[in-house]
Amino acid sequence: MDRLVEERIAQNDATFRNANERIGAAAGVYDVNMPIPFICECADPTCMEIVRLDLDQYEEIRANSRRFFNIPGHEAAAQGTAVVVAQREGYVIVEETGLTGDLVDALDERNRDEGLEQATAGEQ
Numbered sequence: 001m002d003r004l005v006e007e008r009i010a011q012n013d014a015t016f017r018n019a020n021e022r023i024g025a026a027a028g029v030y031d032v033n034m035p036i037p038f039i040c041e042c043a044d045p046t047c048m049e050i051v052r053l054d055l056d057q058y059e060e061i062r063a064n065s066r067r068f069f070n071i072p073g074h075e076a077a078a079q080g081t082a083v084v085v086a087q088r089e090g091y092v093i094v095e096e097t098g099l100t101g102d103l104v105d106a107l108d109e110r111n112r113d114e115g116l117e118q119a120t121a122g123e124q
């Protein structure tokens with residue numbers, strides 16, 4: 001696997017995850033009790049397909065920084081860097097492995113926030 005391909009896939013996953021993070025945060029603020037339209041988090045940068053998830057379903061996936069949801073079949077865009085770990089109604093959950101897994105973990109903004117808090121806590 002070409003390292004550049006893995007980096008591009010990881011960056012793309014992280015970009016969609018950040019967009020969905022904002023959608024999820026907005027839904028949480030408005031206390032939405034219906035499936036929320038999230039953007040498919042597959043490795044195809046042109047994919048704009050919608051996956052409707054409850055906030056709980058989204059958080060289940062989002063809690064693991066290596067996991068993403070895809071429209072069934074879209075996991076092929078990851079070119080073997082991700083494995084399907086669960087099949088659900090209307091979507092699959094994939095987990096990025098190897099270098100791509102390490103990169104998406106490092107790119108997770110939630111991890112970054114925790115790291116910042118820890119870093120600043122030591123300065124006080």
Ligand SMILES: [Zn+2]
Nearest residue numbers: 040042047074
């Ligand atoms: Zn897709």
